[in-house]
Amino acid sequence: MKYEAIIFDLDGVICHTDRYHYQAWKQLSDKLGIYFDEKINHRLRGVSRMESLNIILERYPGKPLAKEEKESLAEEKNIIYKKLLEQMSPQDLSREVKDTLNDLRTLGLKLAIGSSSKNARLILKQIGLGDYFDAVSDGNNITQSKPNPEVFLKAAGFLKKEAGQCLVVEDAKAGIEAAHAGGMDSAGIGDAADDPLATYPLSTMRDLIDIFK
Ligand code: BG6
Numbered sequence: 001m002k003y004e005a006i007i008f009d010l011d012g013v014i015c016h017t018d019r020y021h022y023q024a025w026k027q028l029s030d031k032l033g034i035y036f037d038e039k040i041n042h043r044l045r046g047v048s049r050m051e052s053l054n055i056i057l058e059r060y061p062g063k064p065l066a067k068e069e070k071e072s073l074a075e076e077k078n079i080i081y082k083k084l085l086e087q088m089s090p091q092d093l094s095r096e097v098k099d100t101l102n103d104l105r106t107l108g109l110k111l112a113i114g115s116s117s118k119n120a121r122l123i124l125k126q127i128g129l130g131d132y133f134d135a136v137s138d139g140n141n142i143t144q145s146k147p148n149p150e151v152f153l154k155a156a157g158f159l160k161k162e163a164g165q166c167l168v169v170e171d172a173k174a175g176i177e178a179a180h181a182g183g184m185d186s187a188g189i190g191d192a193a194d195d196p197l198a199t200y201p202l203s204t205m206r207d208l209i210d211i212f213k
């Protein structure tokens with residue numbers, strides 16, 4: 001088997017934070033008088049906080065905002081978001097995901113996180129996986145967000161593996177593109193399952209085991 005490691009996206013793969021992102025961005029958008037809905041929220045998956053804000057501001061009716069104003073808005077959203085994350089618990093980790101991770105580890109694979117989020121470690125702690133992964137590459141150790149491959153290449157580096165030895169698991173188009181750009185195979189779940197750049201389509205996380213049979 002050519003793979004020695006699996007790099008998992010966090011939001012939308014290991015657990016689901018979409019609704020918390022939605023609620024936090026919605027609160028901010030309402031305050032600014034910007035239209036925001038689930039469809040726009042969908043476009044924010046896999047992209048960084050500031051890029052997400054820029055997408056939301058496409059509908060801002062006022063004058064373009066200064067860098068400092070945008071930074072303050074992104075921080076405001078993050079405070080709301082982090083408060084919402086306090087609701088997360090180990091119950092937000094499904095039995096299927098937990099069992100699949102344990103079985104992959106038993107097969108001898110190294111397991112890492114490759115997430116654009118700066119809150120990745122907080123989320124992992126909330127769902128009971130604080131010390132679980134062999135490496136965590138997240139929004140705090142990158143300068144460019146997905147579809148740039150930096151977050152996955154850093155994860156591979158932390159594990160001391162080559163790109164070709166790693167398989168990426170992703171739910172977002174930006175993540176599948178990032179894996180491809182980094183020379184990594186990928187398994188797409190959810191919307192990413194039928195992405196033409198994805199090496200394997202997954203109906204459920206459990207399907208990952210079949211790749212290693
Ligand atoms: C990604 C999410 O995992 O993290 C994006 O899919 C989000 O929607 C990005 O914008 C950044 O998250 P955070 O927690 O750093 O604001």
Ligand code: MG
Nearest residue numbers: 009011012171
């Ligand atoms: Mg995701």
